[in-house]
Amino acid sequence: MASTKSDLNLNKRQKQIVDLVQQQGFAAVEEMAQHFSVTPQTIRRDINELCEHGVVRRFHGGVGINSSVENVAYETRKVLLLAEKQRIAREVAAQIPNRASVFIDIGTTTEEVARALRQHEGLRVITNDLNVATILSSNPTCEVIIAGGVVRSRDRGVTGEATIDFIRQFKVDFGIIGVSAIEEDGTLLDFDYHEVRVAQAIMENSRKIFLATDHSKFGRNAVVRLGHLSQITALFCDKQPPQEILNCLQEHNVALHVAKHAHS
Amino acid sequence: MASTKSDLNLNKRQKQIVDLVQQQGFAAVEEMAQHFSVTPQTIRRDINELCEHGVVRRFHGGVGINSSVENVAYETRKVLLLAEKQRIAREVAAQIPNRASVFIDIGTTTEEVARALRQHEGLRVITNDLNVATILSSNPTCEVIIAGGVVRSRDRGVTGEATIDFIRQFKVDFGIIGVSAIEEDGTLLDFDYHEVRVAQAIMENSRKIFLATDHSKFGRNAVVRLGHLSQITALFCDKQPPQEILNCLQEHNVALHVAKHAHS
DNA sequence: ACAATTATGTTCTATTTCGAAAATATTTTT
DNA sequence: AAAAATATTTTCGAAATAGAACATAATTGT
Numbered sequence: 001m002a003s004t005k006s007d008l009n010l011n012k013r014q015k016q017i018v019d020l021v022q023q024q025g026f027a028a029v030e031e032m033a034q035h036f037s038v039t040p041q042t043i044r045r046d047i048n049e050l051c052e053h054g055v056v057r058r059f060h061g062g063v064g065i066n067s068s069v070e071n072v073a074y075e076t077r078k079v080l081l082l083a084e085k086q087r088i089a090r091e092v093a094a095q096i097p098n099r100a101s102v103f104i105d106i107g108t109t110t111e112e113v114a115r116a117l118r119q120h121e122g123l124r125v126i127t128n129d130l131n132v133a134t135i136l137s138s139n140p141t142c143e144v145i146i147a148g149g150v151v152r153s154r155d156r157g158v159t160g161e162a163t164i165d166f167i168r169q170f171k172v173d174f175g176i177i178g179v180s181a182i183e184e185d186g187t188l189l190d191f192d193y194h195e196v197r198v199a200q201a202i203m204e205n206s207r208k209i210f211l212a213t214d215h216s217k218f219g220r221n222a223v224v225r226l227g228h229l230s231q232i233t234a235l236f237c238d239k240q241p242p243q244e245i246l247n248c249l250q251e252h253n254v255a256l257h258v259a260k261h262a263h264s
Numbered sequence: 265m266a267s268t269k270s271d272l273n274l275n276k277r278q279k280q281i282v283d284l285v286q287q288q289g290f291a292a293v294e295e296m297a298q299h300f301s302v303t304p305q306t307i308r309r310d311i312n313e314l315c316e317h318g319v320v321r322r323f324h325g326g327v328g329i330n331s332s333v334e335n336v337a338y339e340t341r342k343v344l345l346l347a348e349k350q351r352i353a354r355e356v357a358a359q360i361p362n363r364a365s366v367f368i369d370i371g372t373t374t375e376e377v378a379r380a381l382r383q384h385e386g387l388r389v390i391t392n393d394l395n396v397a398t399i400l401s402s403n404p405t406c407e408v409i410i411a412g413g414v415v416r417s418r419d420r421g422v423t424g425e426a427t428i429d430f431i432r433q434f435k436v437d438f439g440i441i442g443v444s445a446i447e448e449d450g451t452l453l454d455f456d457y458h459e460v461r462v463a464q465a466i467m468e469n470s471r472k473i474f475l476a477t478d479h480s481k482f483g484r485n486a487v488v489r490l491g492h493l494s495q496i497t498a499l500f501c502d503k504q505p506p507q508e509i510l511n512c513l514q515e516h517n518v519a520l521h522v523a524k525h526a527h528s
Numbered sequence: 529a530c531a532a533t534t535a536t537g538t539t540c541t542a543t544t545t546c547g548a549a550a551a552t553a554t555t556t557t558t
Numbered sequence: 559a560a561a562a563a564t565a566t567t568t569t570c571g572a573a574a575t576a577g578a579a580c581a582t583a584a585t586t587g588t
């Protein structure tokens with residue numbers, strides 16, 4: 001049962017190839033041949049074997065990561081409505097000044113916000129999403145603080161009591177959260193109880209709360225109550241929300257930012 | 265100064281290509297052509313532009329991540345003595361039973377240990393290294409707990425007072441640490457004060473302590489005192505240590521595991 | 529509506545990569 | 559030391575990708 005990849009009796013070079021691929025995402029046959037001082041043909045034999053075992057994926061000219069190893073469900077969800085999420089993210093990022101302090105919650109949309117914030121200067125970011133932390137840690141002017149707790153393999157999100165306690169230590173300018181569903185009366189809903197607990201902690205400890213959500217969430221349903229539209233500062237989405245939501249926003253004086261389409 | 269990648273007026277498809285590449289590490293021309301329902305030629309034009317701007321790197325057959333964007337210093341250090349580190353890591357992993365609880369500290373060697381532990385079953389791992397957490401979270405049977413605190417952009421390690429407090433909440437079977445230098449009298453040294461504080465907290469809260477280190481660390485120098493060889497349970501390295509160290513190990517009854525060369 | 533501009537598709541040739549097979553080098557076994 | 563097994567290089571025709579040039583469609587500005 002302890003069938004490690006090492007048991008697969010790969011030679012030294014093949015193991016190094018696997019590592020190159022995992023570090024760089026892709027490695028070209030010709031380059032590897034030079035790097036290992038062997039002929040491209042030898043490299044091809046190596047990588048063909050690796051492919052038979054499904055360790056890496058073959059491309060014309062080299063090898064890349066076998067994406068089936070990764071979390072397919074999550075990666076698929078990530079690409080869903082990607083363009084819309086990016087538009088929303090850009091809008092959110094535009095409202096956040098340099099040197100601000102920010103909570104960023106778990107989520108595919110909030111991850112895009114992190115990407116859009118990469119060029120900001122001197123941000124202080126606290127997050128419970130490993131992906132967000134990794135994305136923003138590439139900017140040396142950005143102080144990234146990761147909240148401690150249990151890491152879900154599903155999406156590399158951190159949740160649990162320890163996480164909530166950790167978040168309560170801070171008070172920041174902006175809290176950026178996502179949501180799974182918004183009912184017509186303005187109720188915010190999600191699927192995961194633990195995730196909701198963390199989102200609530202973020203809301204309690206942020207001066208302004210930005211909710212980033214794409215149009216597919218309006219009128220949808222979910223089981224756990226997160227809160228209500230009246231608790232947030234501004235709603236960011238990609239399309240005009242339905243009339244009921246608009247009324248609700250106006251009633252509670254919540255700003256609305258609709259991200260316009262890219263015109264290229 | 266706010267020169268975002270978006271300012272580079274790329275079209276929608278080009279932005280999506282960049283995202284595909286960042287998510288998958290590599291994207292093939294032919295596949296993208298199908299995915300976007302355009303001809304390969306159009307994709308080539310797109311990616312050639314992206315390359316001119318240095319956003320991605322061109323390969324025969326597709327595009328991959330431009331590695332110059334990443335943390336070069338760290339990635340270079342990572343490849344240094346990689347084969348040795350992997351051998352050491354395999355040895356460490358062999359000593360850790362399924363379902364054990366483990367602390368894994370920051371470090372390039374400890375990261376290899378994490379990789380070697382991917383196939384273990386039901387581990388409980390607490391770490392302050394985002395890379396370790398990401399690597400092990402791909403195994404659903406592994407409960408990964410990330411320690412909260414400030415993320416260093418240099419190597420995605422988490423340190424600071426909050427991190428130490430977090431670690432003190434636990435008591436585990438095995439603590440796996442690295443080190444920058446081992447003096448001849450058995451003194452363990454490192455370069456970073458914050459990193460040392462965390463390593464000490466890990467040692468205090470582990471029943472057995474495994475030190476993983478390659479031969480380049482023997483007789484080297486560093487500024488911050490981490491502890492002494494007598495405090496650890498076992499030393500894992502790739503070559504027989506010098507005589508002084510051997511004496512020291514024997515005197516304090518510390519086990520020694522020398523990882524043998526792969527014989528392929 | 530028209531012209532200008534831009535984006536995409538087509539066709540064709542040059543270049544690159546691939547893989548099979550045979551030759552050579554290296555390691556292991558007896 | 560010889561034989562067997564294994565790994566690597568060499569060579570070459572087949573297959574895939576690249577890029578240039580031109581044709582066509584879509585978009586924009588006037």
